[in-house]
Amino acid sequence: MSAPSITNYIVKRPWLKRWMTPIAQWFDDLIPEESETVQKAIKRLSSKEAYDRVFRIRRAVQCSISHTLLPPHEQTKPEEDVEYLSPIIREIEKEAKERADLDNLVVRK
Amino acid sequence: MLSRSSLSRNAPRALSAGRRAMASAANPSFQYDVTEAAGVKVANREVAGPTGTLALVAKAGSRYQPFPGFADALEKFAFKTTLKRSALRITREVELLGGEISSTHSRENVVLRAKFLANDLPYFTELLAEVASQPKFADHELSEVVSYLLKYNQQAAFANPENVALDAAHGVAFHRGLGSPVTPSPSSPYEKYLSADALAEFAKDAYAKSNVALVATGPNSADVNKWVGQFFKDLPTGTTAGQYKVQPSEASKYFGGEQRIASKTGNAVVIAFPGSSAFGTAGYKAEASVLAALLGGESTIKWTPGFSLLSQATKGFNQLNVSTKNLAYSDAGLFTVTLSGQAEQVGAASKNVVDALKKAAAGEVSSEDIKKAAALAKFRALESVQTLETGLEATGSGLIHGAKPYQIGEIAQAIEKVTEQQVKEVAKSFLTGKATLVSVGDVFQLPYAEDLGLTV
Numbered sequence: 001m002s003a004p005s006i007t008n009y010i011v012k013r014p015w016l017k018r019w020m021t022p023i024a025q026w027f028d029d030l031i032p033e034e035s036e037t038v039q040k041a042i043k044r045l046s047s048k049e050a051y052d053r054v055f056r057i058r059r060a061v062q063c064s065i066s067h068t069l070l071p072p073h074e075q076t077k078p079e080e081d082v083e084y085l086s087p088i089i090r091e092i093e094k095e096a097k098e099r100a101d102l103d104n105l106v107v108r109k
Numbered sequence: 110m111l112s113r114s115s116l117s118r119n120a121p122r123a124l125s126a127g128r129r130a131m132a133s134a135a136n137p138s139f140q141y142d143v144t145e146a147a148g149v150k151v152a153n154r155e156v157a158g159p160t161g162t163l164a165l166v167a168k169a170g171s172r173y174q175p176f177p178g179f180a181d182a183l184e185k186f187a188f189k190t191t192l193k194r195s196a197l198r199i200t201r202e203v204e205l206l207g208g209e210i211s212s213t214h215s216r217e218n219v220v221l222r223a224k225f226l227a228n229d230l231p232y233f234t235e236l237l238a239e240v241a242s243q244p245k246f247a248d249h250e251l252s253e254v255v256s257y258l259l260k261y262n263q264q265a266a267f268a269n270p271e272n273v274a275l276d277a278a279h280g281v282a283f284h285r286g287l288g289s290p291v292t293p294s295p296s297s298p299y300e301k302y303l304s305a306d307a308l309a310e311f312a313k314d315a316y317a318k319s320n321v322a323l324v325a326t327g328p329n330s331a332d333v334n335k336w337v338g339q340f341f342k343d344l345p346t347g348t349t350a351g352q353y354k355v356q357p358s359e360a361s362k363y364f365g366g367e368q369r370i371a372s373k374t375g376n377a378v379v380i381a382f383p384g385s386s387a388f389g390t391a392g393y394k395a396e397a398s399v400l401a402a403l404l405g406g407e408s409t410i411k412w413t414p415g416f417s418l419l420s421q422a423t424k425g426f427n428q429l430n431v432s433t434k435n436l437a438y439s440d441a442g443l444f445t446v447t448l449s450g451q452a453e454q455v456g457a458a459s460k461n462v463v464d465a466l467k468k469a470a471a472g473e474v475s476s477e478d479i480k481k482a483a484a485l486a487k488f489r490a491l492e493s494v495q496t497l498e499t500g501l502e503a504t505g506s507g508l509i510h511g512a513k514p515y516q517i518g519e520i521a522q523a524i525e526k527v528t529e530q531q532v533k534e535v536a537k538s539f540l541t542g543k544a545t546l547v548s549v550g551d552v553f554q555l556p557y558a559e560d561l562g563l564t565v
Binding site: 043044046095098099102105107 | 195197198201205248249252
């Protein structure tokens, strides 16, 4: 999934998000992986979450190749669609920001 | 140069029993003030000076850990991210203030230590309180930082044959409890017990008010009590019920035995006997530390093997290290003779150890040597209490384990009272009782207990 992501573009536009939501609900699965922050966040997932994530992505790829739809009972329900990766990403971004701030600290006495 | 006659005139004077009284015994600034603030035991020694030290001693060393590696991991998790501050922020703040923070663990204690400029006492008191009462134990910190530190620590510890032998000697002598290794062996499956949640549970009990003591040197006692009372209020009261609580201390029992470990890192032999427990406890025997100094092996003076029996006996061996120690714990002790170096020489010298013990037991040691040994034992005991690194832990450990904190004058008196007869008796009891023998390295060359004439 190395294509440039349009997730942010969509999320920023409520009308577009509303239109897209039924198609791509699992936003955390769609966050582009190609950044150090996200890579680190994926490493910090618990083993169950990491397994499930890879499972969903592979299943989606299979469906896409074979041009099929998932049977309804396997489709992700809205209540299962939780933010599992974003909190970790936010935490890592906070850490990076703190480090940058502390690195640029000026001591005035 | 001093003339021979002047030396011989002065030597008896130096050894005479009626020496000047120790300056420290009369000097109150060397004694610890013991109080309680916010339910935490605090010992402080006021020493005028521009810097201070504060240590938090928790009774959570490897002896009390519920599963292997917990004491080690708790030590490595000290000063990591807390609920209020990140590990990075703690590091940078301490750097800005010009302090030093460190953590160590031993068989009995986990010690968090801070050294700082005298003015920064409130900051460092708060920091220690925060580390103890609001640790975060993030999962990713365990996997990204702490687990590597644990591994490096193990590799460092197990690359040293003396260390391996000492650890094994404790295991053979005490089995569980005191016998559990300080650092889990790299080949042991300790990882399966470790998780951030389990450690968090363990920490709640380890840093409970009844389980810790604070030891300070430098600052004013009133200040210490004030800040400790303010910041340590939130320390957990320690009622973790589950399997991760600090293990209750069962009285240590000495077993003894023999263990041989093949290793390529070097050769070491540890010959151990049940020794004296820490000062202030029931099992304290001052004569064991005198015997340790008498057997010795390491010279305290340059360019001479020294007076000790073992250094005299092993004078001819140039690739050998010998040292005798009484490792004292709160309810037991281990009297160890550690030999390391070239396999042949280690093997030959282990026989000398037993010969030296026999000599001491038969009373074939000159009383002058015993006096020298007593003086050295006294110096070592007092020095170890006065030195910050060892003294803080010893004092804190004394407080938590219910005994008194180290009071310097009393130790000196206890050692002064040791008689030649007592030293003889201890040596005799070692030879008749069960010994512990651990050989690490080229076991093809290293001796068995049978060869040395030891009963195991």
